[in-house]
Structure formats: C-alpha cells, structure tokens
Amino acid sequence: MPVSRDDVLAWITAIASVLAENKNYLTELDAAIGDADHGANMDRGFKAVMNKMPEIRDKDIGTIFKTVGMTLLSTVGGAGGPLYGTLFLQAGMKTAGKMEMTAQDWAEALEAALNGVVMRGKAEPGDKTMVDALTPALSVYKQAIAEGQPLHIALQRSAEAARQGMESTIPLVARKGRASYLGERSAGHQDPGATSSYLILNAAAQTWKNSA
Amino acid sequence: MKKLINKPEDVVREELEGIAYAHSDLVKVHFDPNFIVRADAPVQGKVAVISGGGSGHEPMHGGFVGMGMLDAACPGAVFTSPTPDQMLEATKAVNGGAGVLHIVKNYTGDIMNFEMAADLARAEGIEVEAVVIDDDVAVKDSLYTAGRRGVGTTVLAEKLCGAAAEQRRSLKEVADVCRKAKELGRSMGMALTSCTVPHVGKPTFDLPEDQMEIGIGIHGEPGRTRLPLKSADEIVEMLMEPIVSDLPYKAGDEVLLFVNGMGGTPLIELYIVYRKAYEIATKHGLKVVRNLIGSYITSLEMAGTSITLLKMDDDFLKLWDAPVKTPGLRWGV
Ligand SMILES: Nc1ncnc2c1ncn2[C@@H]1O[C@H](COP(=O)(O)OP(=O)(O)O)[C@@H](O)[C@H]1O
Numbered sequence A: 001m002p003v004s005r006d007d008v009l010a011w012i013t014a015i016a017s018v019l020a021e022n023k024n025y026l027t028e029l030d031a032a033i034g035d036a037d038h039g040a041n042m043d044r045g046f047k048a049v050m051n052k053m054p055e056i057r058d059k060d061i062g063t064i065f066k067t068v069g070m071t072l073l074s075t076v077g078g079a080g081g082p083l084y085g086t087l088f089l090q091a092g093m094k095t096a097g098k099m100e101m102t103a104q105d106w107a108e109a110l111e112a113a114l115n116g117v118v119m120r121g122k123a124e125p126g127d128k129t130m131v132d133a134l135t136p137a138l139s140v141y142k143q144a145i146a147e148g149q150p151l152h153i154a155l156q157r158s159a160e161a162a163r164q165g166m167e168s169t170i171p172l173v174a175r176k177g178r179a180s181y182l183g184e185r186s187a188g189h190q191d192p193g194a195t196s197s198y199l200i201l202n203a204a205a206q207t208w209k210n211s212a
Numbered sequence B: 001m002k003k004l005i006n007k008p009e010d011v012v013r014e015e016l017e018g019i020a021y022a023h024s025d026l027v028k029v030h031f032d033p034n035f036i037v038r039a040d041a042p043v044q045g046k047v048a049v050i051s052g053g054g055s056g057h058e059p060m061h062g063g064f065v066g067m068g069m070l071d072a073a074c075p076g077a078v079f080t081s082p083t084p085d086q087m088l089e090a091t092k093a094v095n096g097g098a099g100v101l102h103i104v105k106n107y108t109g110d111i112m113n114f115e116m117a118a119d120l121a122r123a124e125g126i127e128v129e130a131v132v133i134d135d136d137v138a139v140k141d142s143l144y145t146a147g148r149r150g151v152g153t154t155v156l157a158e159k160l161c162g163a164a165a166e167q168r169r170s171l172k173e174v175a176d177v178c179r180k181a182k183e184l185g186r187s188m189g190m191a192l193t194s195c196t197v198p199h200v201g202k203p204t205f206d207l208p209e210d211q212m213e214i215g216i217g218i219h220g221e222p223g224r225t226r227l228p229l230k231s232a233d234e235i236v237e238m239l240m241e242p243i244v245s246d247l248p249y250k251a252g253d254e255v256l257l258f259v260n261g262m263g264g265t266p267l268i269e270l271y272i273v274y275r276k277a278y279e280i281a282t283k284h285g286l287k288v289v290r291n292l293i294g295s296y297i298t299s300l301e302m303a304g305t306s307i308t309l310l311k312m313d314d315d316f317l318k319l320w321d322a323p324v325k326t327p328g329l330r331w332g333v
C-alpha cells in the first residue's frame, strides 16, 4: 500500500506529539551548545500546525506539506524555522496534487527536502547540523528501495541511519549555526537539530508501518 | 526561577503591551505578526531602517524605534530570531518610497529569516538592502563557519543609520554607513552569571561563584572559554586587547568606546570597566572622543559586560551627535 493522505496527516500528528514529548530534551541539548530554545521553537511550530489540521484534512499531500512549511516558517523562528519550513515546502512541491505516495515519490520528496535545507543553510555533512541526520537517511532510503525493499523497511533503515547520523554529531566541532561560536567546546554534545530530524523521520517509520 | 512574569508564554506579548502603553507618543505596536514602528511611520521620502532579533536584549531593538534611529523593530520569542512575516509586514508598514534597510546581526537564524523577508518584500516591489553586522572578535572568522556574531556594534550602527536616513540620504548611502560601521566596529563580551530563559525555567549553564565565561554572545550561551574569576581590571584587559589588536585600529585613531551591561550588572561596575577600558585605549594611542555606557544590548538578567570600539570620523561624529528620540536613547531633542 502506498502512503495515503491520511497516513501523511497521521505522520504530522505523530511529529507534533513526539516533539511535545521531547521539548525539554531538545531544549537541554540546545542549552549545552546553543541558546536553549530548539525544543520550545519546534513545539510552538507544530502546535500551530495542529491548529491548521481542520483546513488541510481534505487536501492533497502537496498542499498539506506546503501548509506545514508555511506554518513553521511563520511560527518557529530561529534557524529551525526557515530550515524546517523549507524542508516541508520543498517536499510539498514534489508531491503537489498527489493523494498518495509510492516509495519512489517519498525518495523524491525527501531528496528535494534535503536539497532545500542545504540550499538555505549551506551546511555540509560533518558541520554538526540536521544535515548530518538527513543526509544518511536519504541515501540509505534510496539504496533500500533500489534493492527492492518495501517502503516500510526502507523507512526503518532510513530512520536508523538518521539515528546514527544524529549520534555522529556528538564528537564533531560545529562549523554552522550558533554552536559554531563555541569552537572546540561544542564537541562532546549531540546536535539538537540533528536530534529533531531523527525524531521526525523516526515518526514516519513508526506511522507508515504498513506501507509498501 | 524567580521572575516578574505572569506566564512564560505571555512574556513577549505582555512586554509589547507595556511598551505600547508607555511610549504611545513615540511608537505604535502591532500584534500578530509582532512589530514596533515609529508613531509617524511611514515617513514619506525617507529611507526606513529596520532591525530585529530575539527578545531578551532590551532595550535593543524595540527601545531604539523613533526619530533618528529605527523605523521598525521585529521582536522574536526570547533569544529566537523573528519570522519572515514579521519583517515583511514591518517593511511594508514603514516603507516611505525611498527603500528599506535591514540591519541584521550575524546569526544563522536571523540571516535566513531576514533573507526570506527581503525576497518577499522585493517581490512586492519594495527596494530592500540588508547589512549583516559581525563584530565579535571572540569568534575566529573562517570561510567554513558561520563567522563572527553580531553584538554591540549593532546598537551604534542603528543610531548612525537612523541619523543618515533622517538627512534623507539614499538607501545605498544609508547602507554604506552601516557597512562602514560593520567594518570599523569590534566587540567582545564576558559573563559573571548565566541567565534564565523564561520558558526553560533554569539557567542556561551553571557557572560556579569563582568562574567566568569569556567570549560570550548575547543569547545566554556559554562563551569561548571558562576561566577563574579575575579582577575588573584584568577582565577588561582580556576584552580590550583582542579588540584593539584586531584591525582596524591604530595609534592616533578617534574612537567611540561603548561599555555595555549584559542586564544584571549595575552602572557602578560599568564605570569601573569604562575606567580601565579608557586607560587601555589611551595607552594604545586611541583618542576616545565619544562614549556610551549602560545596558543597551542585554542577555536577560545575565551579569557581565561587553566592550565595543568604533573608529570615528567627521561623518560618524555628526551622525552620532544628531538628535535621537526613542524610548532607549534620547538626546538633542
Ligand atoms: N546552516 C545550517 N544548516 C543546517 N542546519 C543548521 C544550520 N544552522 C543551524 N542548524 C540547525 O539548527 C539547529 C538549531 O535550531 P534552533 O535552536 O531552532 O535555532 P537557533 O540556533 O537560531 O536558536 C542546530 O542544532 C542545527 O542542527
């Protein structure tokens, strides 16, 4: 079964609840190497997205993603706002008009999303940002579907790759974002944005368990 | 956490409501999206100057809206850069037909949000220039990193650009004033204590009684290094030497010396800082021709200070001395 519009809505809802649950955790990660706001920012953004739910419930996947992106853009602020806003807007462009997504559609949406984040923030893998979680998540996902794996397996591997990418940020010295001001002191801490990216992708793997 | 607040989530809105009541003669406050404009905006034929950033740095930026300084300020959540819709609406509200200058502090979030707003405003036919201030010598500049933070020079640039705009200089000329301030200003800061973001409820970092953070920004974040606490004179030396040795200062230069409090440091201590900073500047052959002393760009209730040097010339002196009438800075009127 491809990913239906309702599956997408369920994913958005799952993101909102996992970010609410992890609000303090994300903020603590950000307190160590940033300014202690990432959890609150993301939670505020996805609470606003949940308020938009009634008006997007009967829309196509592209419109849903675009609405999520625009809402994040106008409510999150900080670095997370434009980056996650761009991520969902780009995914929305790729899925415009679609009522369901195949495994290939998701590969294209995720690729566009990651490219959008890189275009906006100009971070490379190894800079200690969300790009460190998103990049392996995309490549592992693409590899899995190239091997002919069903969507839910590809998603699980992708989420696992995001988790490893997130953990790989711990020893890194930040070169982008606020953490870069700390220089060497940023090493030894997990990047908050890579962590929220993992949580978001893991929510997809959890929600789309029956998709192929 | 002990704070004079009602609910953490209402802090910014209630502050803005207070500003609206207190300064209705000078500014107008808009809600959803949040921004502050000078009461007589838009001023026809004048370049409009806008800045913005997270809240928690008061009086910057909202306190600098008014005649001779900013036309609008966009406050984000505490320590979180504002969103593009705020800057877009503020830009439209103050555009008097001569273009709009965005003064942006060099933080990834601020840059991206302001860039998106500028793109949207240009798409609506408004001429926008943006200048990014990055004056913090504590951060080593590099092609591969986010670069230096924007700190104290921002306040000075807002004053100078506001004065240049009042003289009806063109958008390019006002932006040139800002670029020159960015080139000629250098800052460095330190913290004696951390600060507590209202919705977090506890200090951003633990700082023992006998330790200090050197090379901090303005978001309650830890600095470049943590060191044992020293005397005021030794601390000022640790801040002044990297500033003075970072070009563009040389003996004989005229400078403005700005000693800023981070929010929790009393004026009595800031004058002790000023005393030593003045002596060090003089020892290096710099002539302190203007100064600013007080808490103007803060990190909530953090105790600590930042020092900014700005190289002055005749034009900068005239712009600095020009009348200004804002809630946070006022002279010549
Ligand atoms: N240039 C960038 N490219 C990609 N991601 C970035 C960049 N700068 C910062 N980030 C991500 O944003 C996260 C911080 O987000 P947030 O706390 O919301 O913003 P801010 O740093 O403005 O407070 C970082 O942990 C990092 O993953």
Ligand SMILES: [Mg+2]
Residues within 6 Å of the ligand: A030, A034, A035, A036, A037, A038, A078, A178
């Ligand atoms: Mg942050």
